[in-house]
Amino acid sequence: MKDKDWARLIDQIRTGDCTPFIGAGAGEGSLVPSGELSRRWATRFDYPFTDDGDLPSVMQYARSVVGDSVALKRTIGRELTAMGPPDFTAPGEIHSFITQFPIPVFLTTNYDDFLLRALKGHGKEPSEAICPWHEGVPYDRELFEEGVGARPDASRPVVYHLHGSTRVPSSIVLTEDDHIEYLVQLTTARTLHNRHVIPPVILDALANRPLLFLGYTLNEWTFRVLFHGLIRRYPAIRRRRHVSVQLAPSHEDVKPGAEARAREYLDRYFDGWEVSVYWGTPRQFCAELARRMGTTT
Structure with missing residues (x-):
């Protein structure tokens, strides 16, 4: 990210003119990375294929x-809940900071209630809703129906x-089938029995405010589905300049000695979608943002 990107982002965050997008990588130290979780379950169920780090496949x-399916989701939900929340007072803890x-x-693709807890910890009165990607x-x-829709603000997000x-x-x-069905509903913007899949207030936050992606990597299926599905389906999103906090390509994904070229390519790729990239962890991003804002994390 360039200095002008930081200056723009700081102004947007201070005025509330941005929409954070929180992924699993934002839970450093509290959430198990999807790859590690996937390998645990691959071992438990004796997964027969080599892509044991691909959670939807496993x-x-x-x-x-x-x-x-629901029994499986209930079990994994209990395991994730049992891990407990992060230490919201820890330096650089992303939920508390943002x-x-x-x-x-x-917006979040995580299943936990960490954002809700963090908002309440700052004295706010948040509400939450779940995308109705299937009838159940x-x-x-x-929240969903125009004319009735909620009006979230800084104190009631x-x-x-x-x-x-x-x-x-x-x-x-969770599963591959879930991701496919979800993507169909997301990209076609269908309604289920006259129910909106993406409510007006969320569409407004997507189309009229820059997005701040925290806790995703480009090669993650979750990120690709959302990134391409949302930006291609809603062209207005490209009117703003967004920011994505990305981990550098891992050694297992890049040939030895090609790390710099891989990063240059990804910078160009994101730039074509009006996205500025910060290379580092969410905690490192928070520390740098706080430094530039003259605050503490």
């Missing part, structure tokens, strides 16, 4: 063994779970 196989600003809408997901009429929540196991986007 969960697709686990679902065939368990024989019940929720202190006057941002009205927070609860439908919040107050909304947390929108794009991939479900542990409190409603059936809502979790």
Whole structure:
């Protein structure tokens, strides 16, 4: 990121003119990385293929063994919940850091309630809703229907779970089949029995505010589905300049000695989609942002 990118982002965060997008990598030290979680489950179910770090593929196989998708999701939800929340007072803890600003809408593909807890810790009165990507997901009429829709603001923000929540196991986007069905609903912007899949207030936060991706990597299926599905489906999103906090390509994904070229390519790739990239962890990003803002994390 260049100095002008930092200056623009700082102004947007201070005024609430941005929409954070929180992924699993934001839970450093509290959430198990999806690859590690995938390998645990691959071992448990004796997954027969070599891509044991691909969570949707492993969960697709686990679902065939368990024989019940909701039972599988309920089990993984319990395991994730049992890990407990992060230390919100720790320096650079991303949930606590980003929720202190006057941002009205927070988007997440995580299943936990960490954003909700962090917002309450800052004295706010947040609400939350889950994307109804299939008929079994609860439908919040107050948030979803125009004319009735909620009006989130800095003191009463909304947390929108794009991939479900542990409190409603059936809502979790987990297996390959789930991701495919979810992508179809997302990219076609269909309605289910006259119910909006993406509510107006969320569309507004996507189309009219720059996005701040935290906790994703380019080669992660979750990120690719959302990034391409949202930006291609809603061209207005490209009117703003966004920021993505990205981990550098790992050695297992890049040929020896090609790390610099890989990063240059990814910089060009993101730039074509109006996205400035910060290379580093969410904690490192928070530390640098706080330094430039003259605050502490």
